[in-house]
Amino acid sequence: MSDNNLPPVPQGASPLPPVPPVPPAPSAPVPPVPPVQSYPGVPQFQPQPPQFTQPQPQFTQAQPPQFQPQPGARKSRKGLIVGISIAAAVLILGGGGLAVAGASISSSVAPDAQVKEFLQDLVDGRAEAALEVMGEKPSGLLTDEAYNASANHITDFTVGKAKTTGDTSIVTAKITQGGTSYTQEFELAKAGKTFVVFDTWQLQSLPLGVVDVQVQGPAGLAVQVDGNAIDVADGSSLRAFPGDYEVSVVDDSDLFDAEPATANVVGLSDDAAGSVATAAVTTTLTEAGTAAARSAVDAYVDGCVAQQSLAPTGCGFGARAQDGVSYSNIRWTLTVRPTYSVGDWAGNGWSVTTETAGTLDVVADSVDGAGRSGQSGTTLSNYRPVGTVSVVDGALTFSSSVLPF
Structure with missing residues (x-):
C-alpha cells in the first residue's frame, strides 16, 4: 500500500525554498564635485563624498498571489490614449495642409x-x-x-x-x-x-486690335513696323496687342520720300474704340521727282503731238472731220506748252493738274466730194493734260485721265 503523505519537514528547515540573494546594484558614476569658491571671512565647508552601503539581502515570507490591477497596465493604456491623440492631431494637421494645398491649386487654375x-x-x-x-x-x-x-x-x-x-x-x-x-x-x-x-x-482667343497698313506710294515697296520687316502680301490688316506701331517703307529711290505713320492700337478687341488703327504711309515726290514728273508729262504730250491723226490715241484731244471730206498728211503743232502742278498720291500715282493751258494747231491736206483739194486746219487753245505719274521700272510715267476724244 502506497503512502500518499508528504515526508516531514526536517527540524529548522523553512517550509519554502530559500530566496536567492539580490545582487548588489551597480554603483552609479560619481559626478565630479565642482570646486568651492572661497569667500573671505566666511567659514568654509568641505564637501564630503557620498557614502554608499552595501545593500543586504532581505528574506521575506512569500505571499499568495493577489489579483489586483497593476500600475503597468494603467500606464500602458494612458500611453495608448496619448498615442491616439497624437495620431488624431497629425491627421487634423494633415487635412488642414491638404485643404491649403487644394485651395492653392484651385486658385492657380481659376x-x-x-x-x-x-x-x-x-x-x-x-x-x-x-x-x-x-x-x-x-x-x-x-x-x-x-x-x-x-x-x-x-x-x-x-x-x-x-x-x-x-x-x-x-x-x-x-x-x-x-x-x-x-x-x-x-x-x-x-x-x-x-x-x-x-x-x-x-x-478664348481675342479678336485683338488691328493695324491697317496703307502705303500711299508705288506698288512693291517693302514694309517695316518699328524697323522690323513685315510681310503684307496676305493683306494689310495685322492683328496687334495694345500699343503704338510706326509703319514705314523701304526705298532707295531719289524720286520720292515716304513719311512713316503711327497706328495707335487701344484695347484688345477689334470692336473697341481705337482698336482698329490705320497707318497710312504717304510718299511725296522729291524736288528731283517733281522735275521728272513734269518731264514725263511733256514726253506724253510730245508723243501725242507726233501722231498723224485727227484724234491721237490716248491723248484726250482731237479735231473733227467734215462730212464728205478726206484728210491726209495731218500735222499737229504745240504752239504753247502747258505747265503742270504735281500733287499728292491719288490712288495709283501722284496727281498732275494743269496750271496754264497749252495751245495746239493742226493742219492737213483735204479733198472734198467734188474733187476739190486744199489745206484744212484748226486751233485748240485750251489744252489741259490731267492724270497721274507713277514709277515704272524705276522711272516716272504719265497716264492721262481725260476721256479719249
Whole structure:
C-alpha cells in the first residue's frame, strides 16, 4: 500500500525554498564635485563624498498571489490614449495642409488667374507667352520682337471675379494703357480637370486690335513696323496687342520720300474704340521727282503731238472731220506748252493738274466730194493734260485721265 503523505519537514528547515540573494546594484558614476569658491571671512565647508552601503539581502515570507490591477497596465493604456491623440492631431494637421494645398491649386487654375497671367505677360513685354495663354502661335506683329519694338503698352490692370455659368466663365478687367483706362471682357471655356477634382480653364482667343497698313506710294515697296520687316502680301490688316506701331517703307529711290505713320492700337478687341488703327504711309515726290514728273508729262504730250491723226490715241484731244471730206498728211503743232502742278498720291500715282493751258494747231491736206483739194486746219487753245505719274521700272510715267476724244 502506497503512502500518499508528504515526508516531514526536517527540524529548522523553512517550509519554502530559500530566496536567492539580490545582487548588489551597480554603483552609479560619481559626478565630479565642482570646486568651492572661497569667500573671505566666511567659514568654509568641505564637501564630503557620498557614502554608499552595501545593500543586504532581505528574506521575506512569500505571499499568495493577489489579483489586483497593476500600475503597468494603467500606464500602458494612458500611453495608448496619448498615442491616439497624437495620431488624431497629425491627421487634423494633415487635412488642414491638404485643404491649403487644394485651395492653392484651385486658385492657380481659376478663370481670373488665367486672365491675370495673360495681362501680366503683356505688361512685362512677353507677347508670345500671352499668346500661349490664348492657345495661339506667334505671327505678324504678335511676336516678342515686334511687340517690344512698339510703345505705349498696357501698364496696369485690375481683374474682377469670374462669373461662371456651366462650362463658360466671364472675367472683366480694368486696364490702363498710357493715360487711358478701359474695361475688357474675357471669355474662358472649361478645358478639363487637374488633380481629378479641380476645373481648368482656357482663355478664348481675342479678336485683338488691328493695324491697317496703307502705303500711299508705288506698288512693291517693302514694309517695316518699328524697323522690323513685315510681310503684307496676305493683306494689310495685322492683328496687334495694345500699343503704338510706326509703319514705314523701304526705298532707295531719289524720286520720292515716304513719311512713316503711327497706328495707335487701344484695347484688345477689334470692336473697341481705337482698336482698329490705320497707318497710312504717304510718299511725296522729291524736288528731283517733281522735275521728272513734269518731264514725263511733256514726253506724253510730245508723243501725242507726233501722231498723224485727227484724234491721237490716248491723248484726250482731237479735231473733227467734215462730212464728205478726206484728210491726209495731218500735222499737229504745240504752239504753247502747258505747265503742270504735281500733287499728292491719288490712288495709283501722284496727281498732275494743269496750271496754264497749252495751245495746239493742226493742219492737213483735204479733198472734198467734188474733187476739190486744199489745206484744212484748226486751233485748240485750251489744252489741259490731267492724270497721274507713277514709277515704272524705276522711272516716272504719265497716264492721262481725260476721256479719249
